[in-house]
Ligand SMILES: Nc1ncnc2c1ncn2[C@@H]1O[C@H](COP(=O)(O)OP(=O)(O)O)[C@@H](O)[C@H]1O
C-alpha cells in the first residue's frame with residue numbers, strides 16, 4: 001500500500017500515545033497507523049499494555065497524552081454514529097447469559113439499522129451471520145449453555161453484527177484448544193476477505209499474529225518496537241543466517257552475515273559437488289523473544305528499518 | 309428512522325424479552341411465589357381480626373401494606389440489583405459498545421421491572437379480593453387512584469433504584485439496600501399508623517416516597533372512614549401527588565447523570581478485575 005493511499009484512507013492514526021497509572025508509564029509514546037482493510041496484530045507479553053491501548057482506541061478509557069484518531073474521530077469524543085462504525089470484542093464476556101443466541105444477535109443488530117449507508121446495509125442478516133461464525137445449529141440455545149469456543153464466536157458475531165468498518169479483538173483466542181483456535185482463525189480470515197473491515201487484534205501468541213495479520217506491531221517497554229509483516233520483521237532482526245550443506249557425503253554448518261554472498265562463493269569454489277543446501281533465517285520466534293528481552297532491559301528501540 | 313426512537317423501541321422489546329425470561333426461570337418464579345405466598349399467609353391469618361373500632365380486618369390492611377412494598381421497596385431493590393448484576397457480568401458494557409445501547413438497555417429495564425411489579429400487585433390484589441373482606445375496590449374512583457399511585461410510585465422509585473445500583477460496587481453489597489429499605493418501611497406507616505411514632509420519626513418517614521405510596525394505596529383501597537388514623541385525619545392526596553412527583557423529577561434528573569458517570573467508567577478491564585476479585589474472595 002503506498003504512503004499516499006494510506007494517508008487518504010487512514011482508519012487508525014495514533015501518535016505519541018501515553019498512559020500513566022499512578023507513577024508508572026504503561027504506554028510511553030505509542031505511534032502507528034492502519035489503513036482500510038488491513039489486519040493488524042498488536043503483539044506483546046502480558047502486561048505490555050495491549051488492553052490499555054485497545055481500550056483507549058475503543059473509547060472506553062481516557063488516555064494521559066497523545067493524539068489518537070479512529071475513523072477520523074477522537075475516540076474520547078466519539079458519538080453514537082461513530083460507535084456504530086466500530087465493533088468491539090473484549091477479552092472475555094459473560095453477559096446476556098439468559099438470552100437465546102439468535103434472539104440476542106437480532107436484538108443487538110436492531111440498533112444499527114439507522115446507520116445504513118447507500119453502499120452498506122446494516123445490520124448483518126442474522127441467519128447469514130450465524131452461518132458465517134458457524135453457530136447456525138445453536139441458534140436457539142441459551143447463551144450460558146455454549147462452550148468456550150462457541151461463546152467466543154458469538155462474541156465475534158455480536159462484534160460484527162453492525163458491519164463495522166473497524167473491528168477490535170482483544171486476545172480473541174485466549175484459553176482455546178487448537179481446534180477452536182483454527183475455527184476462529186477461519187472466521188477472522190473470512191471477515192477480512194468479505195467485509196473489507198480493518199481489524200486490530202491483540203495477542204501474546206506470535207504464531208497467531210503470524211497466521212492472522214498482514215502487519216505485526218510489537219508492543220514492549222511502553223512503545224511499538226517493531227512494525228511490519230512477519231517476513232519483514234524477521235528479516236530486519238536476524239542479520240545472521242544458518243547455512244547447511246553437504247559435500248562428498250560430509251555435512252557442513254556455517255553462520256553467515258551475508259548468506260547470499262557466502263553461498264555464491266561456495267558454488268564458485270565447489271560447483272556441482274554441493275548438495276542438500278539449506279539457508280535458514282533466525283525464526284520469528286527467536287526474533288520476537290530477543291526484541292522483547294531487549295526492550296524490557298534497556299527501554300524501547302524502534303526498528304526503523306521496518307517501520308513502514 | 310431516528311436512532312433514538314429506534315433504540316427506545318428496541319428497548320421496549322428488550323423489556324418484553326427480559327420479562328419472559330424472568331417468568332420462565334424456575335428460580336425467579338420460586339422466589340416470587342415464596343414471597344407472595346408469605347405475604348398471603350400473613351394476610352389470611354389475620355383476615356378475621358378486625359382493626360379496633362373499624363369494619364376493616366387486619367388482613368385487609370396488611371394486603372394494602374404489601375402493595376405499597378411491591379412498588380416502594382421491590383421496585384427500588386430489583387432495579388438496583390439488576391443494574392449491579394449487569395455491570396458485573398458486562399451486560400452494561402455491551403450496551404455501551406453499541407449505538408444508543410444504553411438508552412435501549414434502560415428502557416428495557418424500566419419495562420421489565422415495572423411489569424414485574426405490576427404482576428406482583430395484580431396477583432396480590434386478585435388473591436386478596438377473594439380472600440379478605442372490606443377492600444374498597446370496584447369503585448371507579450378507587451381504580452383511578454390506584455392507577456395514578458402506581459404510575460407515580462414507579463416513576464419515583466425506579467430512578468432511585470438506578471441511582472443506588474450505580475453507586476453500589478457489587479451484588480454482595482446490595483443486601484445493604486434491602487436492610488436500609490426494611491428500616492425505612494418501619495418508619496413509613498406501612499405496618500402500623502405513622503401517628504404512633506415519635507414526631508421526629510414521623511417527619512423522617514414522610515420525607516421518603518414509601519410513606520406516600522402507602523398512604524396513596526390506603527386511600528385507593530380502604531374505606532374513607534379509615535383516614536382518621538392518618539396524619540391530619542385525611543388521605544392528603546394533593547400532598548401525595550406533590551411528594552411523589554418531586555421524587556420522580558429529582559430521580560429522573562439525577563439518574564441519567566449518575567448512570568452516565570458510572571457507564572463512562574466501565575471498561576473491559578474493570579469488568580475483568582471485578583470478576584477476578586469475586587472469584588478470589
Ligand atoms: N486501571 C489500572 N490501574 C493501574 N494499573 C493498571 C490498570 N490497568 C492496567 N494496569 C497495568 O498496566 C499494565 C498493562 O496492562 P494491560 O494493558 O492490561 O496489558 P496487556 O493487555 O498487554 O496484558 C499492567 O502492568 C497492569 O497492571
Ligand SMILES: [Mg+2]
Pocket residue numbers: 050051052091171
Ligand atoms: Mg490484556
